[in-house]
Amino acid sequence: MAKNIDWKNLPFGYLKTDYNVRCYNRNGQWGELEISSSEYIDIHMAATALHYGQEAFEGLKAFMGKDGKVRIFRWEENAKRMINSAKGIMMAEIAMDIFKKACFKAIELNKEYIPPYGSGASLYIRPMLVGSGPQVGVRPATEYLFLVFVTPVGPYFKEGFKPVTMLLTREFDRAAPLGTGNIKVGGNYAASLRAQEKAHEHGCANAIFLDAKEKKYIDECGPANFFAIKNNTYITPESKSILPSITNMCLFDLAKSEGMKVERRNIPVEELSTFEEAGACGTAAVISPIGKIVDSMMGQTYVYSKDGNPGPISTKLYEKLLGIQTGDIPDTFGWTEIVEI
Ligand code: PLP
Ligand code: COI
Numbered sequence: 001m002a003k004n005i006d007w008k009n010l011p012f013g014y015l016k017t018d019y020n021v022r023c024y025n026r027n028g029q030w031g032e033l034e035i036s037s038s039e040y041i042d043i044h045m046a047a048t049a050l051h052y053g054q055e056a057f058e059g060l061k062a063f064m065g066k067d068g069k070v071r072i073f074r075w076e077e078n079a080k081r082m083i084n085s086a087k088g089i090m091m092a093e094i095a096m097d098i099f100k101k102a103c104f105k106a107i108e109l110n111k112e113y114i115p116p117y118g119s120g121a122s123l124y125i126r127p128m129l130v131g132s133g134p135q136v137g138v139r140p141a142t143e144y145l146f147l148v149f150v151t152p153v154g155p156y157f158k159e160g161f162k163p164v165t166m167l168l169t170r171e172f173d174r175a176a177p178l179g180t181g182n183i184k185v186g187g188n189y190a191a192s193l194r195a196q197e198k199a200h201e202h203g204c205a206n207a208i209f210l211d212a213k214e215k216k217y218i219d220e221c222g223p224a225n226f227f228a229i230k231n232n233t234y235i236t237p238e239s240k241s242i243l244p245s246i247t248n249m250c251l252f253d254l255a256k257s258e259g260m261k262v263e264r265r266n267i268p269v270e271e272l273s274t275f276e277e278a279g280a281c282g283t284a285a286v287i288s289p290i291g292k293i294v295d296s297m298m299g300q301t302y303v304y305s306k307d308g309n310p311g312p313i314s315t316k317l318y319e320k321l322l323g324i325q326t327g328d329i330p331d332t333f334g335w336t337e338i339v340e341i
Helices: 048-052 075-088 096-109 186-190 193-201 246-257 269-274 312-326
Strands: 020-026 034-036 055-057 060-064 070-073 122-131 143-153 164-169 206-210 218-221 224-230 233-237 261-265 277-282 286-295 300-303 336-339
Touching: 020 096, 048 122, 055 075, 055 186, 060 312, 070 096, 070 312, 075 096, 075 122, 075 246, 096 122, 096 143, 096 336, 164 193, 193 206, 218 233, 224 246, 224 269, 233 246, 246 261, 246 277, 246 286, 246 312, 277 312, 286 312
Parallel strands: 164 206, 164 286, 233 261
Antiparallel strands: 020 034, 020 143, 055 122, 060 070, 060 122, 070 336, 122 143, 206 218, 218 224, 224 233, 224 277, 277 286, 286 300
């Protein structure tokens, strides 16, 4: 471990690493992977990413195991989702093998930045796809840049695996049902910033969005999906405007394998008062247990943790997920792949 990094206290932030990996698509053809040690990209001032939001990204993680092996988690799902994002905003689709090679290469080249086993940190992998070619009329670019950088990260919410308070926002939507909410494009995140800021003003970690059409159902939770537990059932929203979370898919399967019932369906706001546990889940958030949801406009607060601790089912799911990711628990699902470093 050559790097002098305080692994245990890493925030979820950008820390410079040594290399990133790039590949260009020009006139419909992907070129060769290039390794760069620059943190900057030289981009045309009329690039469609800058003007018309032709930009998508992914987020996945690699973990150092007790056995000294590095495991990358479900990269195929992230690659497929990036292909969907590209289709959604008419960008060149990344090839699965280029996505894989670039992620594995970026990990290998920056192996000294993989946080040690037991530190609670992991290596976050950030693939991005941007329209780099110029257009002034609103049209797709003819050149695209695919780039993968990595950075070691700690927990997304500073509380880590401790309950957070969320603000139910009725003032803002992040995405429309037939819009881009179900793909991972940068514009969705710009659209979520005001709600997040409002949540912070209320002392909350982030905002929970309602469905944009009827304002009746829970959509998602900042950069994470929402889930709740009651009567031994794992419940998560069905919605056209939320990102299909890979972590949520895992928890759904883990809950099933634990003998729980699972439901993907509309969750009306009134049902919030009936849940035993609630949480936000995502690659960055892992599981962030929700201790409280504040609906300030309606003068309502829903409480899921009275003692400041996560609930027993969220805890079990969290431990299982992390156990598989680090290799402590056998991966019977085939979610992890060893990266040779
Ligand atoms: N929802 C949004 C808006 C996100 O940005 C993310 C993060 O990727 C998620 C949900 C969780 O998805 P995943 O579990 O695939 O990281
Ligand atoms: C992730 O969980 O990987 C995300 O992409 C969330 C990010 C917006 C911080």
